[in-house]
Amino acid sequence: MNKKENILKVALELFASQGFDNTSTSLIAKKAEVSEGLIFRHFANKEGLLNEILEEGLIKIKPFIDLILAEKHPEKIIYLTLELPYKIISEQKEFWKLLMNLRQQNEKFRKDLNDNSFFEPLNNKINNAFKDLKFSKPKMEAETFFITLTGFGLYLIDNGDKENAYKLIKNIQLKFSK
Amino acid sequence: MNKKENILKVALELFASQGFDNTSTSLIAKKAEVSEGLIFRHFANKEGLLNEILEEGLIKIKPFIDLILAEKHPEKIIYLTLELPYKIISEQKEFWKLLMNLRQQNEKFRKDLNDNSFFEPLNNKINNAFKDLKFSKPKMEAETFFITLTGFGLYLIDNGDKENAYKLIKNIQLKFSK
DNA sequence: TATATTTGTGAGCGATTACTCACTTTACAA
């Protein structure tokens, strides 16, 4: 049992369920069965712990995004992107919840995530997909698409039923096809 | 200058921008130019302060919802509901932000808001609207609609441009019409 | 004016916060 990894695991669980600010380092230490001091040995401070969790999580997400970026058919691009939140949530539910929590609560974090440009290539890809589909206003269509995608991502946090999720994906896809 | 109302106003501002848990009563008192003790004189505790803010805000929202509930044409119902987040945000941006914050962060609050059934009549209204429009799966269509509506509500928090908002409303409406 | 009630203050409470540090234990290379 690796204590450092255990801290990361427990902290992710607690941050996702209670929020970052509302989770004390003492509780993390207790649940990870580790002294509180060890947290600050491995991670400079509480924010450093969060950053390492985020890094790890984003690395796991990247392959899914790369798959979309490699795709050429616009309809398929849209479908895969719609599928993305479900795929992430299936194997990283807590991380997804944390991401949505931070996005919502912390304005600075939202900007960092944009400037960090982790999701920017995907954004461009979607914009081009709607151009290829000859939408009269592809930029607006992409904007509408991301609005729906955000809503769908939030929906999935509370509703995990796979069958229904894919029905929704299909229904949404229909609305963004020509 | 009414001190109680000032506390409510300042607390709403801070809760919306920093989150409930992350806002101390001492800061509220300082910004409202009031002794900290007064907060606990007027409101039993910090949560009581939050509840009064929520009550006040929901009361202001109710007329907008009643307007939708009185409408009979399904297309109009959908349009008015799509317009709802924008209307609320126009004159109660901070309250809307707080609502979205709490919804996201606090599972218990989300359930309370549902059980409280404040938004349930609207939910039924939308379901019936899609039935009237003869959608083959009106329930799923309503689910998809609320997903989009949630995403749109979040979008508006950061993007306040009125013209673009109404373009998006029109674009979304198109996707939910027959 | 006298009395009672409401409104308001600010010092101070115990609990908790993120974090430090002197120290011990473990692991590994020479």
Next chain:
DNA sequence: TTGTAAAGTGAGTAATCGCTCACAAATATA
């Protein structure tokens, strides 16, 4: 086996948290 670095501990820190309470000022009632 010995020496050194890394891993791990837990008591302790100042600061802050939500909240109380004894009291003063303002307001209402008589």
